[in-house]
Amino acid sequence: MTADLTQLFEEYYESLVRMLYRRTGDRDRAEDLAQETFARAVAAPPNNPRPWLFAVALNLVREDGRRTIRQGRRLELLRTEDRPAAGPDADLERNELNASVHSALATLGERDREALLLKAEGFNYEEIAATLGLSKGAVGTTLARARRRLVEAYRSEARGKNAAS
Numbered sequence: 001m002t003a004d005l006t007q008l009f010e011e012y013y014e015s016l017v018r019m020l021y022r023r024t025g026d027r028d029r030a031e032d033l034a035q036e037t038f039a040r041a042v043a044a045p046p047n048n049p050r051p052w053l054f055a056v057a058l059n060l061v062r063e064d065g066r067r068t069i070r071q072g073r074r075l076e077l078l079r080t081e082d083r084p085a086a087g088p089d090a091d092l093e094r095n096e097l098n099a100s101v102h103s104a105l106a107t108l109g110e111r112d113r114e115a116l117l118l119k120a121e122g123f124n125y126e127e128i129a130a131t132l133g134l135s136k137g138a139v140g141t142t143l144a145r146a147r148r149r150l151v152e153a154y155r156s157e158a159r160g161k162n163a164a165s
Contacts, residue, residue: 008049009038016057019121023061023114025102033060051130054123058114058131104153112146119143 013034020030037057046052105113111132118128125139134142
């Protein structure tokens with residue numbers, strides 16, 4: 001089992017942390033949640049590891065989100081710490097873009113948001129279905145609806161900003 005867990009860790013840890021970071025906006029918290037996910041894998045080894053790990057991680061991030069709301073912390077979507085500094089104007093523009101995308105994502109339902117994040121992590125439809133408890137046939141519809149709603153929300157926010165200018 002130790003070799004299996006080591007292999008699972010090597011194969012999925014970075015992807016799991018990346019997805020959790022996108023959900024929480026906090027790299028340290030994402031790493032903590034990923035570690036908790038793997039701790040649960042030790043306690044109950046999964047048969048189908050990738051969907052199981054991501055489903056457990058999403059459940060943990062939901063629990064964490066509820067705590068976060070109670071504590072009044074804000075969530076961020078996109079990671080900016082690994083990008084090279086391009087000057088204050090570029091930083092301001094990137095931060096505005098991040099805030100706009102985050103705001104648009106926040107308008108989506110939880111399942112739509114999670115489906116988009118899993119797809120961004122390279123999950124195929126079968127894996128998304130297993131992770132979110134959907135039928136495989138429902139994944140395409142869910143992703144199409146989520147993308148449409150995300151674009152609409154983003155455009156709506158952009159129009160609101162342009163009107164306020």
